[in-house]
Amino acid sequence: MPRPALRSRKLRRTQTRTPGGRHVVHYKKRFASKPRCAICGRPLQGVDETRVKARRVAGLTVSRPYGGYICHRCLALALRTAVRLSAT
Known part of the structure; x- marks a missing residue:
């Protein structure tokens, strides 16, 4: 044993x-897998692969809105749709 x-x-x-x-x-x-976007599932850029299970560790996120949670492409798409909906 x-x-x-x-x-x-x-x-x-x-x-x-x-x-x-x-x-x-x-x-x-x-080892933890590479963090992925919550919307499209692509691996996030700018976020290191780590051994920790908690992804919310200081220094592991990107300094933009929803950084470390969704990718930059999905964020740009969401901002565009938000602006288009608020303009009408």
């Missing part, structure tokens, strides 16, 4: 074959 620190699901288990021919379990850290 593995030691208690390795029993949690925060570590990924991989079967590895050693040079001696045995199959052993190696534990690797899980």
